Amino acid sequence: MTTDVSTQARHEPSQAGRQPSLLAAYDGIVCDLDGVVYRGAAGIGDAIEALNTVLTEQDPQLVFATNNASRSAQVVADQLISLGLPVTAAQVATSAQAGAAYLRRELGVGARVLAVGGEGVAVALTQQNLHAVRPSELAPPDTVVGVLQGWGWEVSLRDLAAACGAIADGAVWVATNTDLTLPVEGGFIPGNGTLVGAVATASGTEPIVVGKPHAPLYEHAAEVLGIPAARALAIGDRLDTDIAGAAAAGMDSVWVLTGVHGFRELARSSTVPTVALASLSGLHHPRIDVCRAGDTWRAGPVDITLQDDSTVVVSRARSGADPLLWANAVAAVGLAVVLSLRGDGADSSDAVAGGDSELTTIAAAFDSALQEAQAPREQ
Template sequence: MAATDETVGAEVLGPLARGTTGPLRTAYSGLVCDLDGVVYRGAGAVPGAPDVLRRLGSEGMRIVYATNNASRLPSEVADHLESLGLRVTAAEVVTSAQAGAAELATCLPPGSRVLALGGPGVAAALTEVGLDVVAPSSPGVNEQTDAVLQGLGRELTVADFEAAARHLTNGAVWVATNADDTLPLEWGLAPGNGAYVRLLADTVDREPRVVGKPHAPLYRAAVDRLGTPPQLTLAVGDRLDTDIAGAVAAGLDSVWVLTGVHRPSELLRRFDGCVPTWVIASLSELEQPYAAVLRADGVFTCAGGRARVSTSGLEVDPGPARPIEVVRAGLAALLDRVMARQPSGVDVERAAEQLDGLLEGSPGA
């Protein structure tokens, strides 16, 4: 990967310092792509995203789509993407149900009985790896099972959770596809799989092995599906707490695209030491050179945009830079204060909020 030349008197900052002289996409051969907030919002496409992904695929980049949604079949996800203008097969979709089934297949012999607590995607994933699916409503549900794979199922009943609790109490292996607390719907937030996982955890006084984002197994399954070296595989997502954290846990480079729910200030609001490799405003920036952040005398610059932290807060001079490049400089300046753990008298979370407005009305392309 070619880094941008350092300017005289400037030093490269750790986070957000990497850059490319050519298009960012040329640094990688594989892409693990999140869906909601990156490719689509609800049923409709994120503007321009399908076009970018189509071009990347035609230029030889291998792409898989990774989702924490365990209820849908990979074919259903592929059909949704096809409706947005992408050419995608079920084999190019990796779900947390598949990651969970793969996890169980490593510790159980073929043909082991597994209670499929969730939607159709959970049962299908177990069948794919040669495990015997036990439905909560089946006549043999009270017979001994070796494991429980729990994913979101919109049709699950109280009796289904009672059956799962019985087997977990008797020592069945327990894998949860994901622990998302909420599920975004058109009217707002509904309980996600994590809410139901906690219900069972409180009941049986034990915790499951979770495989979905922000944990590493889903990303590892995606890399295995791609067949690309991890160091040449890029994970793209819009959420810091799932997509970016999961990529970091799996040892992958990550690109945080600001087309979803998390705005720039979120990086400071929930900072836990996890920093994305790259920050872009839209997927189109994967096709462009990426300007690194440089530091000199407490001033952080990116493509001519400047930012520094003073006693009055974050001072920004856009100069000739695009809004996303100013955002990178501002984030780097604030991260520098936080990571140095030096008292500054500056509320970095509040200071970061001014970066959110820089991207309003700007596609970043």
């Protein structure tokens, strides 16, 4: 089976301008960082401009959420400021903060908590009026009633041993996240999940996990925004953490295709994003509705036809079509088609098995179509 992704002209005007903005239905935004706002040290595409518009208008309110517990909210805010986003530490929610908030509710103000990980862990505990105790400061007969474990370059075997001892004595154990690996230049290193796994094996205990894909980080972000989780819109690039975590917290989600996951990953996933966007610029565009007539799917200026379950034909209006709108329309149709073939869409009559070659081929075709839509074009 072969897949041909071709482009044909269509001159029908879009009706999308008559619809309300995507953001109009929400009171707050919870935005991921890596793969959405920046990649490495550089901002991604038009993300900075799109988010600056949200920050300037302050409607809806915006908070950034990260699984990274090693850095304090202020350090994260400083990085965003360097990219051109005028934010404060109060607009950053970290998994360490979510864990500290959980422990304060469970143990009360002033409780002694073992801080395992980078600076962000101890800072988050202190901000919640808890007594952060470093493993190097813990010596018998000193005790702690909680353990907050996050990643940090300085975490040692002695730190993990201290955590095991505290857990054995009955301390409440919270892990900021269970990411097994951490991407670095040139590859990967063991992530917090690897270190948490070592403590779990040694102690025979499982932690309470607050970071993505679990709900507490998103619930904490909603508290920062001062709104119910159901009134917030989560933005992320990873299906298995960002989008799954939003669903766990009862939030709608925008899956932005500027990071590590594309339609092929969606085909293998069980998550269901609310909206797919080619880039964050789509936040300020009207929401693109997708409708279907037989084997043709229509969204804004785009028609996409599935021919004999093997050919994907993408049609667009060359004359006067906004390239960003076209790319976002391709993303919208791709989401609808893959979810339908997965059996999770509004019309699941075409559902196929998750590993079926048809689903994989169609998903790969949409990855190619989106890449073509985002490529510079001659005027």
